[in-house]
Amino acid sequence: MASITIRNLDPATKEALRLRAAANNRSMEEEARIIFGALAKPSPAGAPSVTETPAIATAQVGSGILVDKRILLIIGGGIAAYKCLDLIRRLRERGAHVRCVMTRAAEEFITPLSVGALTADTVFTDLFDRQDEHDVGHIRLARQADLIVVAPATADLMAKMAHGLANDLASTVLMAAKAPVLIAPAMNPAMWDHPATRRNRETLAGDGIGFVGPNAGEMAESGEAGYGRMAEPLEIAAAVEALLDNRPRPLAGKTVIVTSGPTHEPIDPVRYIANRSSGKQGHAIAAALAELGATVRLVSGPVTIADPVGVEMVRVESARDMHDAVHQLLPADAAIFAAAVADYRPATEAGDKIKKRDGGIEAVALTENPDILASVGTHDTARPRLVIGFAAETRDLVANAEAKLARKGADFVVANDVSHDSGIGGEGGVMGGDRNRITLVSKGVAERWPEMDKTEVAARIAALVAERLETVTV
């Protein structure tokens, strides 16, 4: 048996391994074992036509975009301030230099001491600090940053920004800033929905301020839920990377429709038929396509994950809504159907909530939903150049995907094994989990990809789209 000493790896490989291990909360040795394990796994018997594609050995935390970038993080006074401690870590492990300004209110939630320990730098809190302001330090802070991130962006900070107030260090720095600004709002759903905050949101978007989140979910206040949770540190780090990304954009000028998430098929006003799809894979594909410069229109069923950065969202509930939304968005250069669309819906939707009765209720009759993939894949006049479908299967993966390919007029079918023993994604399996193992099926070819994060699957699918749309057919 061969052994590899991590110490002896070349510096670039070692760094890539370190970053990847950090992202996965593993030791470098553990990460190396997982990479080699994935490469060495035997292919299942009975699938001779399937080729294996190696794992991306150079996967790392982020894409290297943040290396040596200077991020000024302004921490506002909200409960979510604690998440900034992790955000600092996430930005630094991607190679960024992070400096922090804390509002007076932020100090009620976390201490400058812990922030300073994580940034390994001075934490700035006071506009009238005699030491920092002898050379007008607030202007220096604003000008030395490649990007300013405000997290949590409180209702108060957003209002100040929208109205040009500059009455503390944070707001003064924001007024003096020439660098792009990204805000991660966090507040109670009622505050987020308040007409004043709505007006401020519009003003800030009009001023070119970038937004990440907020997400829907439970609030710190017991019993409160809705839009207002701050985006998770990894989502913010991804948004930061997207904003500072000036790599080539092979999909610039191309439009791609992506569907994602489950659909909800109403039984009555409060009940519906759904499935376990989380939308993670479809959303990740939309984000990866946007990173390559595509104009992405994401038609999403009901999900609880954050909107991907730089993507136009169209929210729908049912399969019929999704069908109509997709057709309204045609024409497009490519369409990727990652949503887990319900094949059937209740034939009738009860106008009132069906009451509980002794002895149960009669069967719920089902009727077929429109086939979105087939309707686009075989469209007479507006078929996109590239149509990719998804097939969630629990058995005969490749055979079922091949049949779907021909029947629905798709160029590729991404087949994923959602059987319980696929063992991917922890307890939730592929649906809901963070990892995926797919087989990419096109006419006569089935290419099995190793198990990887859904974001890696997404990056590969986006690269495939770029390659296909670049190819000129003569």
Ligand SMILES: Cc1cc2nc3c(=O)[nH]c(=O)nc-3n(C[C@H](O)[C@H](O)[C@H](O)COP(=O)(O)O)c2cc1C
């Ligand atoms: C326990 C507690 C939690 C709070 N959480 C939030 C919050 O999540 N979002 C928000 O906009 N304001 C929140 N506030 C109110 C802000 O702290 C308050 O508006 C403050 O003036 C914001 O100051 P800043 O914008 O300068 O940081 C909270 C207040 C308290 C006491």
